Amino acid sequence: AQKITQTQPGMFVQEKEAVTLDCTYDTSDQSYGLFWYKQPSSGEMIFLIYQGSYDEQNATEGRYSLNFQKARKSANLVISASQLGDSAMYFCAMREGGGYNTDKLIFGTGTRLQVFP
Amino acid sequence: DGGITQSPKYLFRKEGQNVTLSCEQNLNHDAMYWYRQDPGQGLRLIYYSQIVNDFQKGDIAEGYSVSREKKESFPLTVTSAQKNPTAFYLCASSIPGRGTGELFFGEGSRLTVL
Numbered sequence: 001a002q003k004i005t006q007t008q009p010g011m012f013v014q015e016k017e018a019v020t021l022d023c024t025y026d027t028s029d030q031s032y033g034l035f036w037y038k039q040p041s042s043g044e045m046i047f048l049i050y051q052g053s054y055d056e057q058n059a060t061e062g063r064y065s066l067n068f069q070k071a072r073k074s075a076n077l078v079i080s081a082s083q084l085g086d087s088a089m090y091f092c093a094m095r096e097g098g099g100y101n102t103d104k105l106i107f108g109t110g111t112r113l114q115v116f117p
Numbered sequence: 118d119g120g121i122t123q124s125p126k127y128l129f130r131k132e133g134q135n136v137t138l139s140c141e142q143n144l145n146h147d148a149m150y151w152y153r154q155d156p157g158q159g160l161r162l163i164y165y166s167q168i169v170n171d172f173q174k175g176d177i178a179e180g181y182s183v184s185r186e187k188k189e190s191f192p193l194t195v196t197s198a199q200k201n202p203t204a205f206y207l208c209a210s211s212i213p214g215r216g217t218g219e220l221f222f223g224e225g226s227r228l229t230v231l
Contacts (some may be wrong), residue, residue: 004159004180006159009157018140032219033217033218035217035219043205043207043224043225044222044223044224044225045160045209045218045220045222047209047220047221050217050218050219074202081123084219091159091160093159093160095218102148102165102167102213103148103150103211103213103218103219104150104161104162104165104175105162106159106162107152107159107161108159109157109158109159110158117124
C-alpha cells in the first residue's frame with residue numbers, strides 16, 4: 001500500500017541557513033507525483049513544489065528545491081536561506097497514477113519547522 | 118478572486134447532533150475533496166468527487182456524508198454516527214489531468230464537539 005513517511009516531528013534552523021526536511025514514500029506504481037505543502041498556524045495548505053516520477057531533473061521553485069532520489073524512494077524538501085516566515089508545518093504528499101481522473105493525495109504526518117533569528 | 122471558501126471557520130456542536138460544513142469553489146474545478154486533520158497527524162481523505170452527482174468514499178468515510186449537486190459546491194455532513202468528530206476539516210479542489218494536479222485548499226473549518 002502507498003505510504004508517506006516523515007520521520008522528523010520538529011526541526012529548528014537559524015535564519016538565513018538552509019534546512020532539509022525528509023520524506024520517504026512507498027508505492028508500487030511507476031507513475032506517481034510527489035508534493036510538498038506548507039501549513040502556517042492559520043491552517044490553510046499552501047502548495048510549494050511538485051515532482052513527477054518521470055522527471056529527470058529535481059524540481060525547484062524559488063528558495064524551495066526537491067531532492068528526488070527515485071531508487072531510495074525519497075523526496076526531501078530543501079529550503080535555502082530560511083526566513084522567519086518559513087516557520088510552519090510542512091507536509092509531504094503523494095498521488096499515485098498520472099492524475100488523469102483524480103488527484104487524491106495521501107499525506108505524511110508532517111514536520112514542524114521553527115526558524116529562529 | 119478565485120478560490121475555495123469554507124464555512125463556518127469554527128463550529129461547536131453537542132454530541133448527537135449532525136452538522137454540515139460548507140465548501141464552495143469558483144475555480145471551475147471538476148474534482149473536490151474533503152480531508153480531516155487531527156493533531157500530530159497528516160491529512161486523511163474522507164470523500165472525493167470527480168464530477169457532479171458522483172462521489173466516492175475515501176479512507177475514513179464512516180460517520181460522514183456528502184453531496185455534489187452543483188459543480189461549485191461539495192458540502193460535508195458530520196453525522197452523530199461519527200465517534201470522534203472533533204477535528205480540523207479541509208476542503209480542496211483540482212483539475213485532474215491538467216498541470217501538476219496540485220490540490221487547492223480552503224482555509225478549513227474547526228469542529229469541536231462539546
